[in-house]
Amino acid sequence: MAQIYEGMFVLDNEVVRAGWDAAKQQVTGLIEKHGGEVKTARHWGERKLAYKINNRSRATFLLSFFTMPGDNIPAFTRDLEINETVMRYLQLQVDELPEGEEAEAAKETGGEFSVPEPPRDEVGTYTLWGDEEEESARRDGRDGRKTSSSSDDKAESKDDDAKGESKDADKAESKDDAKAESTDSTETEEKQEA
Amino acid sequence: MASRPKRGRGDRKLAPAKPVTLDAPCDYKDLEFLIKHLGPQGQIRSRQRTGYGAQDQKSLKKAIKRARHLALLPFVG
Secondary structure, eight states: OOOEEEEEEEEOHHHHHHOHHHHHHHHHHHHHHTTOEEEEEEEEEEEEEEEEETTEEEEEEEEEEEEOOGGGHHHHHHHHHHOSSEEEEEEEEESSOOTTHHHHHHHHHSTTOOOOOOOOTTSSOOOTTSSHHHHHHHHHHHTTOOOOTTOOOHHHHHHHHHHHHOSOHHHHHHHHHHHHHHHHHHHHHHHHHO | OOOOOOOGGGGOOOOOOOOBOOSSOOOTTOHHHHHTTBOTTSOBOOHHHHOBOHHHHHHHHHHHHHHHHTTSSOOOO
């Protein structure tokens, strides 16, 4: 039995704009070219990157599980390096296909699936949560979130304090906002240094 | 000369290392989990802070470094 691999590919948004299927085909085509069999391949989100790659600060992620004879891997990775659509890749050996992965990937083959056009490169700022919308959704949901006792993280304990201090949700929110702003400013400083 | 008690950051007490074990190795895609183990500048939290054993800390380290490679997480700096 051929080894199963998990591949995460960071794709150039310029290519994704032209069409998601074509962009996906570039990767799956490469896998098949080297004697691999694509088990699943799906869109894993479009997000702001933590740092620029090839002068791009946004990119689309493609998560794929595939089998391939081990001898063909070096040639495959070489082709990935040459390919300009794939800006980064990560390839790991896995024991088996994760549960639910096939169902997730099957959603893409349905007629209703469509990938929204990626925003312009400069839109948005990087947050650890990937997207400003997600960040704000998280922020809203934080008050109701259960905190795990296992974490020793400082930020976590700060949140706990904010929660314990006041039942006033507005107060807690403004605190979070201030925190978010401060992280933003440090990020820009870093960029300037770079 | 008798040394004065340390002041400043070195004085800060670490959280007591509670033994924590993970059910499964960390996944680089689970960013919500990984972020809990990062410092303000994106440093990986030490074993004393996370409370993990050698195996778990190693899997955490690997997952964070994989996420950094894909620009999902920032490098320290």
